[in-house]
Amino acid sequence: MEFEFLLDGEIYLIKIDGNPSGEYKAVIADKEYQFSASNISPNEFSILLDKKNMKAYVAESDERIYVHVGGKIIKLGKPGAAAGGFGGTGGEFGVKDEISTPMPGKVVTVLVNEGDQVKSGQPLVIVESMKMENEIKSPTAGQVVAVNFSNGDLVEPGQPIIKLNPSE
Amino acid sequence: MEFEFLLDGEIYLIKIDGNPSGEYKAVIADKEYQFSASNISPNEFSILLDKKNMKAYVAESDERIYVHVGGKIIKLGKPGAAAGGFGGTGGEFGVKDEISTPMPGKVVTVLVNEGDQVKSGQPLVIVESMKMENEIKSPTAGQVVAVNFSNGDLVEPGQPIIKLNPSE
Amino acid sequence: MFKKILIANRGEIAIRVMKACREMGIDSVAVYSAIDRDALHVRTADEAVWIGEAPPNESYLNMDAIINAVKETGAEAIHPGYGFLAENYLFAERCEKEGIVFIGPDSKALKLVGDKVASREVTEKEGIPLIPGMKEKSTDVDHCMAEAEKIGFPVLLKASAGGGGKGMRVVNSSNELKDAAEAGMREAEAAFGDPSVYLEKCIEKPRHVEFQILADKHSNAIHLFERECSIQRRHQKIIEESPSTALNDDLRKRMGETALKVVEVSGYTNAGTVEFLLDENNNYYFLEVNARLQVEHPVTEMVCGIDLVHAQIRIAAGERLWLSQDDLSQRGHAIECRIYAEDPENNFLPSAGKILYMKEPTGPGVRHDCGVYSGCEVSVYYDPILSKLITWAPTREICCRRMAAALNDFPVLGIKTDIEFLRDVIIHPEFLKGNTFTDFIPINLPDWRPALGDDLLDKALLSASLFSNTASQKPVVSGGSEEIPSPWKTLGDWEIGKK
């Protein structure tokens, strides 16, 4: 069987096959892995790779697969899922030319106007969420081409608040 | 909607209806209940009955529904499921005329022979399981009509080891 | 003793208080907003009352609704937890008028210690060491500017009514002051209903050390030693520990005595915390009294072997303190990590959404005070704290290792949390050495990013493949008896290369 996942804009291809007793072989790029795997619960896998034990916890949303392994979380994109631009810097769901917030909130102050030139790291908008004011900074230098929200507006994650024309 | 459950050989009928906001009405025998209910996870329910909070954990096997509520476990039979005789005294799956073990094990000693008269509480067979020897006692007075296993045999839960003709 | 207590809060702290009630044979009443019907605190209480819509001022800050819930259920006392109405003296006053016991100090003491400027005055008179700063609160930016020039930059801007770092800002120069003051006032208004701020001299390279106190209504008070809370981001604590690596026995004794003096002069009762800044030369300055059960109270409980919530309830019921200062000692070491829904890669911005899956860490010496669960929604309306992970061990070294191991085995999937970041703080050589100052994070972990080796990526890809493979083979699930069949039952025997 073959699976594809996205990370930071790159596509990774995994070939994986196994037998009824839970012994698997997999190939990622030019590396080959042999291991024993067991599905402990819908979200929990036990993998023995050359006798080394590895616990993995996995869950999925519409767009992503979340994997917890070795104390770290890796978020993989599902190819063909709706959201583009994994790993963008302008907020979790943003790409470099669209500034959005990672959480719902209220726009407290828009600090720039259409046409403004902005620097990388310059605060663009202040959003209140979870009782805190949060500055959303520009991920890049560029020109503001659109400001879609005003002070006091409620904003949802992924909605572009500001559009930029990056100059980098 | 109507549901039927078995407990100790009795059938209980529940009529239950609700609305989209999680408010329910139910009738059991001649008692009426109004409550708010929420399904927290596949096995977990939150019920507010006249503001009193009640947590219920529920799981099912092929034959039964297990409910944990108020610190107690209630095992309800599903009508029409294979196993008969809920709440029998001769072991978890047994009925009064068939003696079986609640767990798999090895028959160490059969203490009675076909035709023997036995008293209620008399040890009939010793089964080793989980490193312990366990005496299986007669749930009733009666006559042994069949001994299906011999010393050293392996036995599975629900398999009748001994059949009795109860005299009570 | 009370028969029924209403807990005017939500999340982990409400649950922690309810468990204490149960152990004391007291019924607990939860209150909940419209979006909290499925919240864990509702399911932990004996009774639960709906008090309004999601925004806090329509529910958890709605005094009328809460007082009504008390009357409706016949509760005799209210435990306010922390945040919301916990330090609101008007609420305490209202309870006093209605004949409901407020589990905390009386409204008079609450008003005094809640007003940072008034409490400065009272404590200064008694010779308690204070940080140089404004003598009165203000909502006037120009006045603040003048005062800042007098104190000398850098100055610290703080909300007069609040705590928890909300509204707090370091201001390095006069041209930063206006923006900082305006934003601070807006936050203070939103969080506490009072925009007043004040300024004080910014102590450089400080530690934040606080003393837990208990005072009964019969003029007896004890302290339960210190908590070091220097590890902060956005001026908010994220890691606390006890004992502090900075205190010796003499300093501990003197600070404890000062803390008790503060309690005495302010007429404070019940559980409270006296906060100090400690500079590199072991000078300490009284900051303020936190007039509530603190988020970080578990580290004191684990080191001192007492239960602060039980103590709060007993004191509120009028009991005399059953412990003297000599009965108390610190044993071993405890650390708390606050688990927040936030993004440490992105300026610790809060993160909301659904927790797709989580699994709580367990083990000897591990305590997890938790307000969330697999499948729950983390709302944007409330404080982003999810839970608190506390470890205790005979030594600080083992305590750190135990915490690192627990954080390492603590999956929370679907929202961003600070778990990986906290682990990297705990295993940082400077943290292990005990060099914990309030600038620890900007100095030692600036621009933190999780490290991800190729090896780990491959392991993640293997896991994701196994998951996708299983998910695609999964049958209709019937309730709890989910059987995950081997995909090979349907697919037969494969070999590599065959497709």
Add this chain to the structure above:
Amino acid sequence: MFKKILIANRGEIAIRVMKACREMGIDSVAVYSAIDRDALHVRTADEAVWIGEAPPNESYLNMDAIINAVKETGAEAIHPGYGFLAENYLFAERCEKEGIVFIGPDSKALKLVGDKVASREVTEKEGIPLIPGMKEKSTDVDHCMAEAEKIGFPVLLKASAGGGGKGMRVVNSSNELKDAAEAGMREAEAAFGDPSVYLEKCIEKPRHVEFQILADKHSNAIHLFERECSIQRRHQKIIEESPSTALNDDLRKRMGETALKVVEVSGYTNAGTVEFLLDENNNYYFLEVNARLQVEHPVTEMVCGIDLVHAQIRIAAGERLWLSQDDLSQRGHAIECRIYAEDPENNFLPSAGKILYMKEPTGPGVRHDCGVYSGCEVSVYYDPILSKLITWAPTREICCRRMAAALNDFPVLGIKTDIEFLRDVIIHPEFLKGNTFTDFIPINLPDWRPALGDDLLDKALLSASLFSNTASQKPVVSGGSEEIPSPWKTLGDWEIGKK
């Protein structure tokens, strides 16, 4: 210090040891039998090695397989847990020959204390008080009969090689002796590979009180006070606590000194337990040394503030004891309840099968050392212990209430457990008074049945209806992001009476 330790055990104790290894920076190796591939201990270790088929003598008792696993993985030491090979001196001897550190006493001491008759001889010489009984073990029923007549009925029949109540029987009269001895020998043979038994005078209305000790390889030893383990069924402990309600300071001091004397004369090192019977007149009798980490070690850890597994590993690595007797004190109260797969309604017969659903209790002062999980199979091959629930609190009263609350909120569905029974013991007035004798259960809870009010039955029926309703509407589930849709989405708006 060791870099890698192999844990020659399974279940909760293997996991508890692995967590200690992780905290000490030591890699852990699990071993597992064919049916334990998915067991929790395999997933907790850093490495895992298959050692054979399900029956214990083909895997967890298979010395060759375990020694091979040590060599294959490069482990330097073996932690045996309890049960299996923990007290097998031949295994300790084998380790010594192979140059592997056995984390426990050396084979010589293990052989001595494991032979109840030999250890009687050694201790009797030193004036340690003993229960009158046979001077040698036997496999001869007639000889046992003669000895029993000499001692006088009732007598207690015990397996010479074993512990944990296996093979133990009270024999009230001569005509019961033959059957009891034969059954006891069979059980002893099956459990320990040695059918020898011995007899001793049966002390009536005794308490079972034991002292935890730690002894290094440099002739230093301390005791960590007592555990009271009188609540037993089938001669096996199910509830343990510390401190004992029966001991005063003087008696505690004397028994502690006797325990250290036993350790000294037997040349014992590492962690061990000296067991005593205590009669109603405060006379105590030495029973035996349990030459292992005990199941009930957590109550000592919580009351004394130490970690016994860390201590075992440090002592095995050759460290000198870092604590003196004066450093130790008991703080608060701890109780352990053993969670077994067994049927308290049916003579505590073991129960095997699949755990359809379970949820671990949590909270301040609650520790759960657990070897199972939702969805796991409880096998008939091994000891039916599932987990251990331990609570600590400042007082015994609160500790009992905390335990009762935790047991009350601890669903384990699909197999029978003793959880409800344990709760009824904990809340029993005689238990609360501290009247804990070894006959507690037959005296206070004979023929125990769970009480089930009509009210609770109705609540169960409502819950089952909600479950069945939801289950019948459940869509294909895709992995972790299970959405449980309201049935009303598909069914529209109902009203009562409409069908």
